[in-house]
Structure formats: C-alpha cells, structure tokens
Amino acid sequence: MSHVTTAQPDGTPTWIDLRVPAYDRALEFYGALFGWEYSEEPTEGGRRRRSATCLLHGKPVAGITQAEAITGFGWNMHFATADCDATAKRVTEAGGTLLKGPEEIAGQGARMAVAEDSVGARFGLWQSHTHIGCEVVNEPGSLVRNDMRTPSPGPARAFYSSVFGYTLDLNDVMPDADFTFLRRPDGHEIGGIFGTPADPASTSPASMWATTFEVADTDAVAQKATAGGGTSTAPQDIPYGRIATLTDPAGNEFSVITRL
Template sequence: MSKVSTNQPLGTPTWIDLGVPDLDRAKAFYRALFGWEYEERSAATGPFTLCLLRGQRVAALRPVTAADADAEGESWWHVHLATDDCDRTAKQIVVSGGTVLVPPADVADLGRTAVVADPTGARFSLWQGRTLAGCELVNEPCALVRNDLACPDPGPARRFYATVFDFTLDGNDDLPGFDFTFLRRPDGHEIGGIFGDPAAPASRWQTVFEVADTDELVALAVAAGGTAGTPEDAPYGRMAAITDPFGTSFSVITRPSPAGQGPE
C-alpha cells in the first residue's frame, strides 16, 4: 500500500478519470467491483464525481466528452502525468511533436490540467496538483497500480516521453520476445512502460488496477453488467482484461506480494 499526500515528480502517473454516458450506472458498476464511495464536485469544466476508497480519493468519473474516445472510437481510463507547471509542460509537448487537445485549465481548487496527445496519437493529461496531489491511495487492492502505453510504432513514443519527461528507456529481460521498454524517472523509479504491438489498432495508455483476487473480480464484473477475459498468470501476477458496461477497457492484477510498481 502507498498513501500519497504530496505532488509526484514530473511524469509520474498520478491521477485517472473516466468519461461515462450514464454516471449512476458507472457508479454502481465500479462500486460493485472496488467498493468505491463517491463525492460530487463541480468545476468550470462541468460536474464530476470523485471516487473514494476508505475516504481517500483514487479516481474520478465525469460526463463523457468528444475527447474521451480515441481514433478507433474506444473508451479508456484517462491517465494524468504529474507536472509542477502544467502550462510549461504543455508547451514542451508541442515542441516535442505532441499536440494540446484541451488547453490548460483549473479544475476547481484541486489542480490544473490539460489534455494532450503524443506523436503516435495516444491521449493523456497533465496534472499540476493543488489541493489534490493525485490518487491518494495506490498499489493496493481496488486502486491504481500501473499504466503502460501500447502502440503499433513505439519508436516515436519512446523518444517523445524521454524528451518531455526525462525518462530513461530500459529493456525488460522478464519478457523475452516482447517489445517492451521500461520508463524510469531520473531517480530510477519505474513509472510504467511502452509496449510495441504492430497489431494494435491505435496507441493507448492502458490502466491496471490491483485487486485481491482476479478470478473473483472477473465474476463481479460480469455480474455487474461488464465483460471479462479469462484470468491468466503473467510474470508479475494473475491478470484479466475487463470491459465496463460502456465499453471502457482496463486490466486488473493480483500480485504475489505487496511490493509493487507505479506511483510512489
């Protein structure tokens, strides 16, 4: 378990949110999976719902917008990478070949954000925390554990993230035969990775939640109106792909030990 109360270093996945067409149904689904409770908030950008785990903020739900679906029309949990200056990082993203889709704006008193895309088209946001540093719990069941970028042409993405966020790029000996590169901050902390998949229809940041029992979670997801793939054992734990009632894809993992990777 990791409790987070301060802003994360540049580039750390620090917050996640999801646009949904039916907020009440989404709240019921994710409560059934993760036991989340909710806090309603509003900002100049519109209303949103904070998701709480034991009273700590771990994610947000909000009304869906045109910016939520990717080029293939699919919905994914939206990752925010930390910055101490949202406006400056947004400018650096453009200089480095990315795109600003929604310019920097304040989200109530919580922080400042911008929606951007890397040169391969993968969308993410920036998060400059104010009263909300980001996810207040990570690396424990029912909370965020990691994010990885899957894309058909990983070369431009690797150069982009190394330039904008000063990440190092390291191979993964645990996955021979797979085109996977760890992304690490200058302090050596692993924030995720880039997975090259020529068959991927588009570049997407993928979200993984930790769970206590992957098989049980799969059953809960199906009972709550979602769909799920067959649980499989991977080098880092037992995983399954989940799709919520609106077509949003994410993964869950039960790790063999509490030592994990992701935000500190």
C-alpha cells in the same frame, strides 16, 4: 497500503478519470468491483453534468464524470508536473498536440491539460495545488500501473524521453515481448511501452495508455465485472501476477491484477 500525501514527482502517473454517459450505472459497476464510495460535486445553475470523486478508505483514487464518452479511450491518465504550461510546451515541441488547456480546474485545486503524443495516444498533465491526484495507490481497489500500447514504440519512447526525461530499460523478465520500462531521472519505474501490431478490427485507438488496478482476487473481480454488465478475458498468470482485461458496461477497457 500506499498513501500519497504530497505531489508526485514530474512524469509520474498521478490521476485517472473517466467520462461516461450512463453515470449512475458506472458508479454502481465500479463500486461493486473496487469497493469505492463517492463524493459527488454539486451541480451549479443550469449545469446538468454530474461528477464524482471515487474514494477508497475515504481518500481520492479516481474521478468519474457524466459526459459523452470519447470512443475507445477509456480511462484517461494524467502525468504529474510541477509546471503544466512548461510541460505542455515540451509536448508540442516533441511532436504532440494539445487538445485542451492548460487551464485551472474550477474548484478542483489543480491545473491540467489534455494532449496526444506523437503517435496518437491521449494523456493528461496534472499540476496539483491542493488536489494532489490519487491519494491511495498500489493496493486492492486502486491504481497500480499504466502502460502504453502502440505499433510505433520507437517514436513513442523518444517522445516521452524528450518530454519527461525518462531513461529506458529493456525487460529481461519478458524477453519475447517488445517492452521497454520508462524510468524517471531518479530511476523510479513509472510504467512502460509495449510495441504491439495494429489491429484494424479494434475499436480502440492503435496507440493508447492502458490503466491497471490492483485487486485481491482477479478471478472474483472478473466474475463481478461480467455479472455487472461488463466483459472479461480469461484471467491468466504472468511473471508479475494474475491479470485479466475487463470492459465496463460502456465498453471502457482496463485491466486488473493480483500481484505476486
């Protein structure tokens, strides 16, 4: 069990959230998959949008909001930053685009922004005040990893190194893959970048950050996903564990892994 009690270092994936039009169905689907419970935010005045914090062991692990989905983007990942405004400035200086903020999130205890990088992948920035992000990670039912897929890995690596000061390492375990580890200045691995060919038939963006959740049994979770109205690829073994790519009933893609 890995509990987070303080703000993560800059450049660490620290919060994930999802926009869904079918809110109740999403809560039911993810609750069945990951054992999540929910703390719903009260609606105020005439506001009809509903929002929930997803809880594991009573601690926040993700957010789900009732809203029109952004086609193909699925789960949105936010990087920790001690200064959202300064990091947002580095994003634009490196060739990215700010889509929202920086701004305070009313009642959430954080300052955030949403951006696209220089190759079109969307991500968020998260400056915690009282809301430090995911408080449980790296155990079944919680976030374990984020990796980027893009047909333009070189510019993507340059962008994130410029914004967050990452260093880059090749993956000797998977030498045939175009994959580079991203490491914080202290050497901690935060994820990686896959070079992947563009797929003209795909409805997802050519460049995107993919979210992976840890599970105790990949095959069982894949079966629950399909039973709950989602889809799953056939689970397969990779050097790091047994993995499958799923979609929820709204078509949002994510992966699950049982680690070795």
